[in-house]
Amino acid sequence: xxxxxxxxxxxxxxxxxxxxxxxxxxxxxxxxxxxxxxxxxxxxxxxxxxxxxxxxxxxxxxxxxxxxxxxxxxxxxxxxxxxxxxxxxxxxxxxxxxxxxxxxxxxxxxxxxxxxxxxxxxxxxxxxxxxxxxxxxxxxxxxxxxxxxxxxxxxxxxxxxxxxxxxxxxxxxxxxxxxxxxxxxxxxxxxxxxxxxxxxxxxxxxxxxxxxxxxxxxxxxxxxxxxxxxxxxxxxxxxxxxxxxxxxxxxxxxxxxxxxxxxxxxxxxxxxxxxxxxxxxx
Amino acid sequence: xxxxxxxxxxxxxxxxxxxxxxxxxxxxxxxxxxxxxxxxxxxxxxxxxxxxxxxxxxxxxxxxxxxxxxxxxxxxxxxxxxxxxxxxxxxxxxxxxxxxxxxxxxxxxxxxxxxxxxxxxxxxxxxxxxxxxxxxxxxxxxxxxxxxxxxxxxxxxxxxxxxxxxxxxxxxxxxxxxxxxxxxxxxxxxxxxxxxxxxxxxxxxxxxxxxxxxxxxxxxxxxxxxxxxxxxxxxxxxxxxxxxxxxxxxxxxxxxxxxxxxxxxxxxxxxxxxxxxxxxxxxxxxxxxxxxxxxxxx
Numbered sequence: 296x297x298x299x300x301x302x303x304x305x306x307x308x309x310x311x312x313x314x315x316x317x318x319x320x321x322x323x324x325x326x327x328x329x330x331x332x333x334x335x336x337x338x339x340x341x342x343x344x345x346x347x348x349x350x351x352x353x354x355x356x357x358x359x360x361x362x363x364x365x366x367x368x369x370x371x372x373x374x375x376x377x378x379x380x381x382x383x384x385x386x387x388x389x390x391x392x393x394x395x396x397x398x399x400x401x402x403x404x405x406x407x408x409x410x411x412x413x414x415x416x417x418x419x420x421x422x423x424x425x426x427x428x429x430x431x432x433x434x435x436x437x438x439x440x441x442x443x444x445x446x447x448x449x450x451x452x453x454x455x456x457x458x459x460x461x462x463x464x465x466x467x468x469x470x471x472x473x474x475x476x477x478x479x480x481x482x483x484x485x486x487x488x489x490x491x492x493x494x495x496x497x498x499x500x501x502x503x504x505x506x507x508x509x510x511x512x513x514x515x516x517x518x519x520x521x522x523x524x525x526x527x528x529x530x531x532x533x534x535x536x537x538x539x540x541x542x543x544x545x546x547x548x549x550x551x552x553x554x555x556x557x558x559x560x561x562x563x564x565x566x567x568x569x570x571x572x573x574x575x576x577x
Numbered sequence: 578x579x580x581x582x583x584x585x586x587x588x589x590x591x592x593x594x595x596x597x598x599x600x601x602x603x604x605x606x607x608x609x610x611x612x613x614x615x616x617x618x619x620x621x622x623x624x625x626x627x628x629x630x631x632x633x634x635x636x637x638x639x640x641x642x643x644x645x646x647x648x649x650x651x652x653x654x655x656x657x658x659x660x661x662x663x664x665x666x667x668x669x670x671x672x673x674x675x676x677x678x679x680x681x682x683x684x685x686x687x688x689x690x691x692x693x694x695x696x697x698x699x700x701x702x703x704x705x706x707x708x709x710x711x712x713x714x715x716x717x718x719x720x721x722x723x724x725x726x727x728x729x730x731x732x733x734x735x736x737x738x739x740x741x742x743x744x745x746x747x748x749x750x751x752x753x754x755x756x757x758x759x760x761x762x763x764x765x766x767x768x769x770x771x772x773x774x775x776x777x778x779x780x781x782x783x784x785x786x787x788x789x790x791x792x793x794x795x796x797x798x799x800x801x802x803x804x805x806x807x808x809x810x811x812x813x814x815x816x817x818x819x820x821x822x823x824x825x826x827x828x829x830x831x832x833x834x835x836x837x838x839x840x841x842x843x844x845x846x847x848x849x850x851x852x853x854x855x856x857x858x859x860x861x862x863x864x865x866x867x868x869x870x871x872x873x874x875x
Contacts, residue, residue, distance in 0.1 A: 312675055316687045319751065322702045323690070325719055329705060341717045342705075391603035400596040406604070411869045412862050413611050417812050419834050420851040421614035423621060423844055428609070447610030450603055479595060508695030510815045514835070527697040531819050534701065548701035552694045559693035563686065566693070570756065571763050 330356055330545035337542045356546035360533075364540065365521055366547055369529040373551075375438055376513070376525050377506040380445035384502050385495060387446060388453030393483050395454065396461035397469055407458070413451040422515050429516060436523060440516040448512070449502045456572055460494035461487065497569035500562055504555055526551040615855065622848035626841075636849035648826050649833045649850075655742055656749070656810040656829060663750050664806050665799065668757020672765055673787065675758075685762065689755030696752070696815030703748040704820055707734035736825050745827055748816055753809065757802055764798030765791070804861050811857055830854050 328342040331352040336345070345351070361367040394400070395407050425444060426435065434440040464487070472482050488495075510527040517523050524532070530547050533540055559566055625632045640646045675684045691699060708718025712730050716722040721731040734744040768791060776786055814831035817823055823832045830850060837847035 308674060309678070312671070312678065312684060315671065316684055319688050319691070319754075321719065322706050322751065326702045326705060339717070340715065341719065341722050343719075343722075387602045387606065390599040394596055394599035398596050398599065400600075406600065408866055408869070409612075410603075410607065411866050413607060414865055415808050415858055415861050416611060416615065417808075417831075417851070417854050417858055419812070419814075419831055420618045420855040421611055422834075422851070423838065423848055424614035424617040425610055428614075443606075444610060447606040450606050451611070454603060479599075504693060508697070510695065510697050510818065511831075511835070515838075527695050527815075530697050530701060531815075534704070534819050535822075544701050545705065548698040552698045555693040555695070556690070559690065560686075567689075567759055570692075570759060 326545045327549055330549045332356075334542040337545070356543055357550070360543040360547045360550070364529070364533065364543060364547070366526065366529055366550060368521075369524055369526045370550065372523055373507055373525040373527075376441050376445070377503050379438075379442050380449070380506045381499055381503045383442060384446045384449040384453050385499055388450055388457055388498070389488075389491075389495070390483070391450075391454050392457035392461050393479075393487055395458045397482070398479065410451050410454050414455060416451070418448050418512070426515060435516055436518050436520055438523060441512055444512050444516055445502075445506045445509070449505065453498055453502065456498055456569070457491070457494065459572065460491060464490055493565070493568070494572075496562070497565040497572065500558060500565050501569040504558065504566075507555060618848045618851050618855075621844055622852045624845050624848075626843040626845050628844055632845065636845045637853075639846065640849055640853070645828075646833065649823075649828045649830060652742055652826070652828060653811060653830045656746060656813055657807055659743070660746050660749050660753070660810045660813075661803060661806040663746075664753045664757045665761075665802055667750065667754045668761045668802065669795075669799075671754070671758045672762040673791065676762065676765055681762075685755070685759060688758050691752045692755045697819050699748060699752050700816050700819030703744075703751070703816075704735070707744055709733040709736070735821050735827075738826050741821065741825055741827050745817060745820055748820065749810075749813060752816075753806065757806070760802050761795065761798060764795050767798075768794050804864065808858055808861055811854060 325342045328345055329337055331354070332342065332345060333351055333353050333355065336351060361370075391410075395403060395410075429435045429440045429443075434443075468486055468490075469482055472486055477485075507525075508527065509525075510531060513525050513528045514531070517525075517528065519532075521529070521532075526547075530544070530551060533544055533547055621628055622636055623631060623633060641650075671684065671688060675681045678684065706719045707721075708716075709721055709731055710716055710718075716725045716731055718734075720734065724731055732740060735741050772790060772794075773786060776790055781789070812831055813829055814835065817827060817829050817832045818835065821827045823829065823836065828836070831854065834847050834850040834854070837843045837850060
């Protein structure tokens with residue numbers, strides 16, 4: 296009798312969990328199915344009806360949104376924004392984190408506490424002054440504006456994360472290198488970098504996705520120009536032009552999710568590592 | 578050992594100038610894009626819309642005395658509480674329950690996936706989930722179709738003032754629950770098995786185990802999760818911007834700031850909103866610094 300009730304409760308546990316997982320999957324699944332449906336079908340019936348009638352799948356939405364709406368261009372814009380922003384953030388953060396972890400210099404603690412303080416600063420409070428400065432340098436509406444901004448916004452977290460990783464590297468390694476007369480530059484490139492590949496990878500994925508998924512920074516510093524708009528911006532413009540291009544939204548949204556999803560599934564452990572390191576320490 | 582240390586010390590002292598090569602690039606970014614702008618925004622919040630004259634605290638006064646802006650704070654407070662509590666609750670629930678299941682990694686992936694996509698894409702996804710057609714028409718949005726299926730009347734989820742904020746928050750919860758689950762689950766794995774086994778041997782029931790051992794031991798992890806979620810609730814922008822643009826009384830702090838800036842061109846008021854957002858996060862900043870200093874001392 297007892298065993299039976301345990302079996303039942305175990306069964307309801309499975310059911311509950313699976314039901315929740317379904318709820319979590321359905322919205323995305325619906326979007327994916329919708330993106331392949333003909334314009335007419337999207338506007339007149341729910342995506343789940345696709346499976347009842349003879350299957351009518353088309354790639355037309357994708358072609359239209361990629362080449363007529365210019366999302367192909369936005370895809371490359373997103374890359375052109377995300378890759379340099381990630382690379383520069385990583386490099387600048389690694390240099391600083393190395394200094395914070397392995398060098399002694401006056402003001403080190405104060406500067407690092409400042410970095411910790413900036414960890415959760417809402418970037419909204421910087422928007423207007425930064426916009427003014429970027430405008431003064433004629434940078435608004437161009438990639439360098441968002442490269443600089445994203446680097447700055449990503450730095451506190453990046454420095455914090457990398458310093459924690461660097462500090463946990465074995466002390467002897469650095470000491471024996473210095474004894475052999477190695478300079479800091481040598482230590483940085485030949486000891487630190489090779490040993491830190493996993494943590495750098497975790498951070499790179501994190502920063503890349505952060506920049507790729509950003510809307511606010513692009514919206515404020517890039518403005519309305521289509522030439523430089525990343526995917527998020529292009530999609531939000533599509534949304535506001537609701538009506539005629541409405542059937543293109545699922546395809547557009549799915550295209551913007553493609554790279555993050557691939558990265559996520561291919562490098563899940565790094566991604567989770569970054570989240571945990573950030574959350575549990577920061 | 579002493580000799581090694583003295584050599585290291587000499588090394589580190591000798592290159593104190595070199596040090597700045599490592600820190601200066603970072604400092605340049607932190608000062609010019611974070612620190613200086615923050616201070617400048619405080620100053621701008623005391624000026625009028627085009628920053629041409631000093632107006633004291635009147636921007637703040639305006640924000641707290643008008644219905645439209647008052648609603649903004651009400652909504653952000655709603656996000657702050659409802660979003661945070663639900664995500665932590667769901668995260669805890671899923672982490673604890675799936676901990677005993679063989680397919681836990683699959684569950685984690687499924688719940689966590691929304692974290693990888695942009696708020697913009699999530700907003701599009703949920704706009705389609707919430708699609709509304711007037712009663713009598715075929716419902717093509719998932720939620721209203723289900724409602725129609727069980728015989729209810731359709732709801733304009735993003736327009737109806739009674740439900741639209743909750744509908745937006747639900748989308749936020751969908752995105753962030755994975756974060757709560759993954760972090761809490763990592764904390765759960767950190768609880769030594771012997772402790773749980775010992776309690777079981779002493780005859781503790783599973784729910785007693787949960788209340789008296791698991792929950793207290795998860796304390797520090799839960800604090801971090803709650804703080805992270807609260808900050809993100811206060812900063813929420815993209816979801817609201819893309820789903821409703823803050824129309825129909827769904828505006829939140831970050832979106833309103835954007836509107837004041839670009840739609841109304843009022844830099845004074847936009848800055849005041851940003852300052853309020855900043856001030857509401859200051860306690861977390863202080864907490865972070867305190868915790869960091871404590872950890873470093875150990």
